[in-house]
Amino acid sequence: MNSLVALPTNSVKNLTKSANSMFATGAATGAATGASSSWNTPLMWFIGLFVIGLIVFSYYYRNFVNAIDSLTDQMNLWITGNGSPPEVKQENIPVAPPTPPQDVATAPHSGIEKVVDRILPPAKEVFTVSKNDFSYYDAAPLCKALGAELATYDQVKQAWQQGADWCNYGWVKGQMAVYPTQKSSYEELQEGPEDQKGVCGKPGVNGGFFDNPELKFGVTCVGKKPSQSQHDANAIAAGSTRPLTASGIEFEKKVQLFKEGADSLGVLPFNKEHWGS
The missing domain is CATH 1.20.5 (Single alpha-helices involved in coiled-coils or other helix-helix interfaces)
Known part of the structure; x- marks a missing residue:
């Protein structure tokens, strides 16, 4: 349905x-x-x-x-006949290579420069005033009066490396008092009396910082060294540039006495046949 x-x-x-x-x-x-x-x-x-x-x-x-x-x-050149100026090309000009710094620093001196260095003394020299009458405050003015300036420890050390040898404290910058001693002088003192062996310290630069600036020492300067006076010449000839103790002075007197009578001391031969070994 x-x-x-x-x-x-x-x-x-x-x-x-x-x-x-x-x-x-x-x-x-x-x-x-x-x-x-x-x-x-x-x-x-x-x-x-x-x-x-x-x-x-x-x-x-x-x-x-x-x-x-x-x-x-x-x-513009086609229309007016005036254009921009032609570009000028620079040619590659060969240039010498720069000298290395190490070669500049170590360049050998010419023969003339060597001769001048040998004849003329250096412009500055380390020297010391031996009188122990000066405080640290006197040191710089004293050097200034001598046409120099107060030296530094490093300058004294450099002078020692060049052979400086004086057994006397001298004020330097930094409130230090130092002096240089050569090995030969030290060994010479070791042959003397016991209390004289350490009077000049040890080989090198002796001394250092002193708390009291009023202590009386010599003065070490750097500059043109003054001309030698007759007093300085006499002191060097007498050998009085080295400080001596009482026993040291007595020892030196005996040395001088024995030198004067050396010919009559009676040195024996090595043996019956030979004078020396």
């Missing part, structure tokens, strides 16, 4: 209108979307090409400007 039910006429009409409305709406939407896509695509292409063009232009900007300048100069 068929159970078909007939639809009302109004319902059929409503369904038809609804379908037509949905189709029209879809068609309008598709048309709008297509129109929008057709409008955006050329704009995006234009923007992309513009950006690429800017990048290429910025990369070749200098070449582009040079080309424009060259073209302008050629046109």
Whole structure:
């Protein structure tokens, strides 16, 4: 048995209108979307090409400007006969390589310079004033009065390396009092009395810092050494430039006495046949 039910006429009409409305709406939407896509695509292409063009232009900007300048100069030269002056190309001139610093520092002196160095004394020399009558506050003015300046410990050390040898404290910068002693002088003192062996310290630069600046010492200066006075010459001849203790003075007196009678001391031969070994 068929159970078909007939639809009302109004319902059929409503369904038809609804379908037509949905189709029209879809068609309008598709048309709008297509129109929008057709409008955006050329704009995006234009923007992309513009950006690429800017990048290429910025990369070749200098070449582009040079080309424009060259073209302008050629046109100006063709029209007026006056263009930019031609560029002068400098030739590659060979240049000697720089001298290494170590070669400059150790460059050998010429023969004339060696002769001058031997004949003329150095401009500055370390020297000491032996009188132990000066405080540290007197040291710098004393050196200034002699046309020099107060020496440093390092300068005294350098003088010792060059052979300086005086057994007398002298003020130097830094409130130090020092003196140089050579090995030969030290060994000579070791052959004397016991209390005289350490009177000049040890080989090297002796002395150091003193807390009391009022102590009385000599003064060590650096500069042009004053000319030798007769007093200094007499002191060197008498051998009085080295301080001696009481027993040291007595020892030196005996040495001098025995030197005077050396011929009558009676030295024996090595054996019956030979005087020496």
